[in-house]
Amino acid sequence: MNKKILYALALALALAAPFFGYPVFLMKLLCFALFACAFNLLIGFTGLLSFGHAAFFGSAGYTTGYLLSSVGLPVELGILAGVATSAVLGLVIGSLAIRRQGIYFSMITLALAQMVYFAALRSPFTHGEDGLQGVPRGKLLGMIDLSNDLTLYYVVLAIAVAGFALINRTVHSPFGQVLKAIKENEPRAISLGYDADKYKLLAFVLSAALTGLAGATKTLVLGFETLTDVHWTMSGLVVLMTLVGGMGTMAGPIIGAFIIVLLENKLGEVGNFLAEHTGIAWFTTLGESVGMVTGLIFIVCVLLFRRGIVGEIGALFERMGKKAPAAAPRVNPAKDREAA
Amino acid sequence: MEIFGVPLQAMMSQLLLGLVNGSFYAMLSLGLAVIFGLLNVINFSHGALYMMGAFMAYIGVTEYGLNYWMMLVLAPLAVGIFGIAVEKTMLRWLYKLDHLYGLLLTFGITLLLEGVFRSFFGVSGQTLSVPEQLQGATNLGFMILPNYRAWVVACSLVVCLGTWFVIEKTRLGAYLRAGTENPKLVEAFGINVPRMVTLTYGFGVALAGLAGVLAAPVINVTPLMGSNLIIVVFAVVVIGGMGSILGSIITGLLLGVIEGLTRVFYPEGSEVVVFVVMVIVLLLRPAGLFGKEK
Numbered sequence: 001m002n003k004k005i006l007y008a009l010a011l012a013l014a015l016a017a018p019f020f021g022y023p024v025f026l027m028k029l030l031c032f033a034l035f036a037c038a039f040n041l042l043i044g045f046t047g048l049l050s051f052g053h054a055a056f057f058g059s060a061g062y063t064t065g066y067l068l069s070s071v072g073l074p075v076e077l078g079i080l081a082g083v084a085t086s087a088v089l090g091l092v093i094g095s096l097a098i099r100r101q102g103i104y105f106s107m108i109t110l111a112l113a114q115m116v117y118f119a120a121l122r123s124p125f126t127h128g129e130d131g132l133q134g135v136p137r138g139k140l141l142g143m144i145d146l147s148n149d150l151t152l153y154y155v156v157l158a159i160a161v162a163g164f165a166l167i168n169r170t171v172h173s174p175f176g177q178v179l180k181a182i183k184e185n186e187p188r189a190i191s192l193g194y195d196a197d198k199y200k201l202l203a204f205v206l207s208a209a210l211t212g213l214a215g216a217t218k219t220l221v222l223g224f225e226t227l228t229d230v231h232w233t234m235s236g237l238v239v240l241m242t243l244v245g246g247m248g249t250m251a252g253p254i255i256g257a258f259i260i261v262l263l264e265n266k267l268g269e270v271g272n273f274l275a276e277h278t279g280i281a282w283f284t285t286l287g288e289s290v291g292m293v294t295g296l297i298f299i300v301c302v303l304l305f306r307r308g309i310v311g312e313i314g315a316l317f318e319r320m321g322k323k324a325p326a327a328a329p330r331v332n333p334a335k336d337r338e339a340a
Numbered sequence: 341m342e343i344f345g346v347p348l349q350a351m352m353s354q355l356l357l358g359l360v361n362g363s364f365y366a367m368l369s370l371g372l373a374v375i376f377g378l379l380n381v382i383n384f385s386h387g388a389l390y391m392m393g394a395f396m397a398y399i400g401v402t403e404y405g406l407n408y409w410m411m412l413v414l415a416p417l418a419v420g421i422f423g424i425a426v427e428k429t430m431l432r433w434l435y436k437l438d439h440l441y442g443l444l445l446t447f448g449i450t451l452l453l454e455g456v457f458r459s460f461f462g463v464s465g466q467t468l469s470v471p472e473q474l475q476g477a478t479n480l481g482f483m484i485l486p487n488y489r490a491w492v493v494a495c496s497l498v499v500c501l502g503t504w505f506v507i508e509k510t511r512l513g514a515y516l517r518a519g520t521e522n523p524k525l526v527e528a529f530g531i532n533v534p535r536m537v538t539l540t541y542g543f544g545v546a547l548a549g550l551a552g553v554l555a556a557p558v559i560n561v562t563p564l565m566g567s568n569l570i571i572v573v574f575a576v577v578v579i580g581g582m583g584s585i586l587g588s589i590i591t592g593l594l595l596g597v598i599e600g601l602t603r604v605f606y607p608e609g610s611e612v613v614v615f616v617v618m619v620i621v622l623l624l625r626p627a628g629l630f631g632k633e634k
Contacts, residue, residue, distance in 0.1 A: 049440045096619060099626040103382045103439045104578055108622065111575040115615045122608070232571065236447055243444065285459055292455025298448025302441050303430060 362596015
């Protein structure tokens with residue numbers, strides 16, 4: 001019951017938001033929130049740390065951007081093609097990466113994503129360092145004109161909400177329960193008769209496809225696509241969003257994405273403000289050193305707030321309710337036991 | 341003389357370049373393997389520490405008037421001490437947790453280090469000149485051998501094989517190997533395992549720093565030089581597996597040579613060839629060439 005009220009409140013807030021904020025920026029927030037949620041499906045609910053999600057985000061963005069600007073495909077087909085591209089890519093990368101466990105999985109996804117980066121850098125249709133420019137927004141279903149920011153905002157909101165709903169449904173379905181079992185203890189899940197690799201691969205493809213949806217939508221919104229989206233720093237950024245918000249929580253990645261995107265955009269202003277009030281001129285350079293700040297947040301989060309914001313709040317409520325110490329967050333308890 | 345239509349001279353120089361790169365892969369993947377063995381942490385910051393080593397050498401030579409040979413010792417030492425500080429203050433708290441937290445922490449350290457060096461040096465590259473003693477080249481008859489490149493390969497081979505010798509053949513190495521197998525038991529025999537862990541991490545990252553100093557005169561020293569390398573080294577580690585010390589050295593050199601050969605016959609493929617090899621290995625031998633999955 002409580003949850004339903006929260007969902008309704010969040011939706012009302014999202015519906016009203018463009019009247020108070022800049023719609024394009026809000027749409028960007030939504031795209032990154034969907035990206036982080038799709039990523040969380042793997043790390044939070046299946047226990048797989050992919051360090052290559054930029055490959056899916058960027059490849060879908062490039063596909064959609066190219067099809068809309070150079071081929072002149074309708075918007076909905078362009079986005080679908082982007083999603084399909086990242087799903088296929090997810091199938092290829094996923095089936096290679098699940099051949100190894102744990103930390104090797106992360107390294108393989110990172111290396112394969114780097115291949116995708118080089119492909120994007122060298123292919124003629126991506127325009128290398130320049131990227132794709134001037135992607136037209138077009139008309140949805142040939143009727144609804146998307147060049148209006150407000151109209152596009154509601155379309156993007158619908159896409160994002162559909163994505164969140166699908167993730168929510170997946171996590172709470174029998175399939176999601178099997179994923180959870182694999183995360184908690186893979187050998188046991190296998191001995192219960194589940195083909196763990198098949199489930200992991202399916203989760204990986206689903207996550208890649210949803211990431212592609214986020215990437216394709218982002219290209220539509222901003223009208224350009226560049227190498228930033230396929231670079232490994234983007235893979236790291238989505239890990240950070242999920243970590244800050246709370247791995248394995250439903251709302252965490254959304255909040256984490258909002259915080260990180262806001263921070264990236266406003267860091268320069270924060271720096272100028274600090275420089276003005278503290279008199280230390282160095283702070284003005286803060287806007288260019290986003291990497292330094294994100295690195296610092298990474299370190300602090302891993303050392304002190306492994307549950308993330310939503311996780312910590314949840315743990316606080318639990319403590320108040322039960323007066324019992326909450327368990328430490330465990331990404332992979334089987335491995336923890338092994339290490340201890 | 342030509343081989344498959346490529347002049348021998350060009351072929352040899354690319355092979356040597358491949359060996360030089362292979363030496364860096366070998367030193368870095370060796371460090372990663374030693375660290376992973378004892379700490380169960382994949383050190384993402386290895387690339388950044390390699391970059392730090394190169395910058396230390398650059399700063400030492402240009403700002404403080406020290407020479408290359410002094411920096412060859414001082415820079416790895418400084419990087420090693422930095423690593424020890426990181427281990428003592430941060431990494432230490434993560435050993436009981438899943439491996440991935442170690443990866444995430446060191447990833448954060450990478451971003452931080454890169455950011456700091458960027459704010460001081462920008463993204464444009466710095467160059468360090470080759471020390472006097474190693475300038476010039478030797479004519480071997482079939483090829484012209486640049487002295488500095490020969491030195492890089494020789495030096496890293498000696499360091500790698502020395503490390504292998506210490507770990508596999510000495511008492512200290514026996515403690516280390518025992519600690520990798522069962523730290524609790526080793527501690528019960530009165531060996532200070534936490535200190536061994538700290539020193540191992542310091543040594544592993546010092547290797548990365550040394551690779552950085554060796555690299556400084558042959559490549560463009562930029563704050564981003566490490567992260568591009570570390571992803572390739574990760575692929576090397578996946579190919580070789582981290583179970584064997586000698587395995588990581590051989591895999592590193594081998595992939596450097598393969599990369600060099602690709603640059604001769606199909607230059608467009610040279611930046612992805614290591615990843616392609618990784619895919620092939622994953623398909624044929626998922627556990628890696630020298631794999632003992634841990």
